[in-house]
Amino acid sequence: MSAKYTILEELIRPVVEGLGFEFWGMEYLSLGKDSVLRIYIETDDEKGIDVEDCARVSRQVSSILDVEDPITGEYNLEVSSPGLDRPLFSLAQYQAYIGSIVSLRLRVPFDGRRKFKGQLMGIESEDIVIRVDQEEYLLPIDLIDKANVVPQF
Numbered sequence: 001m002s003a004k005y006t007i008l009e010e011l012i013r014p015v016v017e018g019l020g021f022e023f024w025g026m027e028y029l030s031l032g033k034d035s036v037l038r039i040y041i042e043t044d045d046e047k048g049i050d051v052e053d054c055a056r057v058s059r060q061v062s063s064i065l066d067v068e069d070p071i072t073g074e075y076n077l078e079v080s081s082p083g084l085d086r087p088l089f090s091l092a093q094y095q096a097y098i099g100s101i102v103s104l105r106l107r108v109p110f111d112g113r114r115k116f117k118g119q120l121m122g123i124e125s126e127d128i129v130i131r132v133d134q135e136e137y138l139l140p141i142d143l144i145d146k147a148n149v150v151p152q153f
Contacts, residue, residue: 004028005026005028008026008037008070008071011064011065011070012026012039012061015061015064016039016057016061019056019057021042021049021053021057022041022042022043022044023039023040023041024040024041024082024086024087024089024093025082025087025089026039026040028071033073033074035071035074035075035076036075036076036078037075037077037078038079038080039057039061039077039078039079039080040079040080040081040082041053041054041057042081042082049081054079054080054081057079058077061077061079062077084149084151085149085151086148086149087146087147088102088148089147091123091141094120094123094141097120097149098122100119100120100149100150100152101117101118101120101150102120102130102147102148102150104116104117104139104144104146104147106139106143106144106145107144108143110139111137116130116132116137116139117132118130118131118132118133118137119131124138126140127139127140128141128144128147
């Protein structure tokens with residue numbers, strides 16, 4: 001995890017949790033003038049996350065970020081639910097989705113490839129076990145750039 005990510009999480013997580021939501025994770029995409037800070041929030045409430053919840057979190061987080069100013073330059077702040085194709089950020093989240101189909105993209109090639117899509121079989125220490133076709137791969141979580149649950153209908 002980068003230092004910037006850690007600083008942002010330390011500022012944002014308490015705000016999200018203080019409003020009664022779970023901080024699912026975030027992405028910071030530094031794209032020059034079009035940078036995006038995307039925050040994912042979750043709830044145990046049966047109604048789920050709605051637009052008002054996202055707006056409330058956005059207002060509060062925006063206020064903190066304006067004061068602390070951890071991001072230089074302009075950026076867009078987005079707050080949303082993780083959705084059905086939810087991104088996975090932590091080992092606990094991977095653990096909750098064992099048996100599901102996931103799509104992973106690595107920062108660097110592993111065994112000659114960067115993209116994997118298959119069944120999440122488990123976790124061993126800090127590694128994710130994924131079965132692609134009939135082969136299992138043990139992928140270090142630190143190498144994973146992006147991971148999403150693939151919705152099954």
